[in-house]
Amino acid sequence: MAAVQTEIRVQTGAMDPQAELGPLLGTDTATGAVTSFVGLMRDFNQDAQVAEMTLEHYPGMTEKALQAIVDEALTRWSLQAVKIIHRVGVLRPADPIVLVAVASAHRGDAFRACEFLIDYLKTRAPFWKRETTRDGDTRWVESRSSDDQAAQRWLGSDST
Amino acid sequence: MIRVLFFASVRDRLGVADESLTETPANVAALRANLAARGAPWDEVLGADQRVLAAVNQTMATDDSPLSDGDEVGFFPPVTGG
Numbered sequence: 001m002a003a004v005q006t007e008i009r010v011q012t013g014a015m016d017p018q019a020e021l022g023p024l025l026g027t028d029t030a031t032g033a034v035t036s037f038v039g040l041m042r043d044f045n046q047d048a049q050v051a052e053m054t055l056e057h058y059p060g061m062t063e064k065a066l067q068a069i070v071d072e073a074l075t076r077w078s079l080q081a082v083k084i085i086h087r088v089g090v091l092r093p094a095d096p097i098v099l100v101a102v103a104s105a106h107r108g109d110a111f112r113a114c115e116f117l118i119d120y121l122k123t124r125a126p127f128w129k130r131e132t133t134r135d136g137d138t139r140w141v142e143s144r145s146s147d148d149q150a151a152q153r154w155l156g157s158d159s160t
Numbered sequence: 161m162i163r164v165l166f167f168a169s170v171r172d173r174l175g176v177a178d179e180s181l182t183e184t185p186a187n188v189a190a191l192r193a194n195l196a197a198r199g200a201p202w203d204e205v206l207g208a209d210q211r212v213l214a215a216v217n218q219t220m221a222t223d224d225s226p227l228s229d230g231d232e233v234g235f236f237p238p239v240t241g242g
Contacts, residue, residue: 039242055241056168058234061218068219086241098242118242124220126234127241128168140169143238 004074005081005103008066010057012089015096024081024103031080033110036101037118043093045141049134055088055097058126062086069120073102076116077109084117086127116154123151162227164191167236170212173205184231188214189223191233211238 005028017038024034041053070082081103091097100117104110129141162185165178185191192214196203206212214221215234227233 057241058165058167058215058218058236061215061234064218065220122242123239125241126167126215126236126239128237129240130168140172140237141240143240147242 004079005083006070007083007085008063008070009085010059010062010066010088011085012087015085015087015099017096017099020083020085020099021101024083024101028080028103030105031103032105033107034101034103035107035110035114036099037114038096039098039118041091041093041095041097045131048131048137050093050131051134052132053091053097054130054132055086055091056128056130057086057088061126065125066121069117069124072120073113073117077104077113079104079109079113082113082117084121086121086125088127119147119150119154122147161229162191163232164195165232165234167234169237170205170235173201175201184227184229187223187227188216188221188225188233191227192223192235206235212236213238 021036043050066084070084073079073082079102083099083101085099087095087097098121100114102110102114104113130138131141132138161180161182163178163180166174166176171177185194192206196206212235216225216227217232
């Protein structure tokens, strides 16, 4: 079996999701399915118009945490490629924040692994969002219990 | 000696990003209790009733994770990436 192609990147520069997906499409003839998730910055959150977002992370731990999440996915599903790219620094509304892409022989593994990866990333990778509203106020974004619940789903015995 | 790092709202509220401590507490809970015992704002930010996560050597830790000389401990709020 060919080695799994994995790529994990944390970057301050802009991200082009379509360009990032290109290499996963049509280069491996054993691949039958590619799924992807792109998280975008919204201009409205918690009752306020958001003008700008700054993403902070824990350099070193971030990469380790993302690698651990990818390793966990590889024990659960048969995958051919996994790509995770996450922005840090200053973002504007509509900017891509995160890309998760998975290639597999079949759609089932590709869909489930992609959702698992983003669910775990949202609760285990050390990133924090700070918003600047249109009024000029800055605030740290609160974590959501719905994200915890989404990640919890994968702990059950029937999670694969 | 251990190195302690603070991130995001935890850092902002404490006004400190990192520091080195000469003594190594037994575990994460002991370290957190020592820091909270400094009084405001430490007790308000790191008190046992506050939702603060910890990592030891850049891996998620729990209260009873043991500490050793040379360890790096990070304290931060629940994560909000993605």
